[in-house]
Amino acid sequence: MAKPDNRADNVEHLQQSINNTIKNMEESEAYLDEHADEISPQERETLQSKNERREKSLSGFRNEIEDEAEHQS
Template sequence: MSKPDNRKDNVAHLQKSVQDTIENYREANDYLNEFGDEISASEKQQILDKNERREKSIRGFREEIKDEASHQSGE
């Protein structure tokens, strides 16, 4: 039997995802700042591309948080 849809902790999960993604973003920037001159151009570009995807994910997570919060307040 499947579990019922429990959305009560969705906001907390999404906020954790935002925090984790921001931490990874910052770590990648720190890495680039420290070792950017020592790594290949392709590796540097891969890190920049990944951080761009992280920025998009963070925006998406924040939109989901707004949606979930409004859904929970409307119950």
């Protein structure tokens, strides 16, 4: 049997995901800044691509928070 849809803490979970994503982006950028001359171009491209995907995820998370706020009103 399916569990009922409990949306009470969705915004909290989404905010935690946003915080974690921002932290990962900042750590990745700091790593790139510190080790730019030590890493391969491929590794640099991989990290930059990850951060681009993280940016898109942040936008999605923020849109979901807006949707949740509308449903809670």
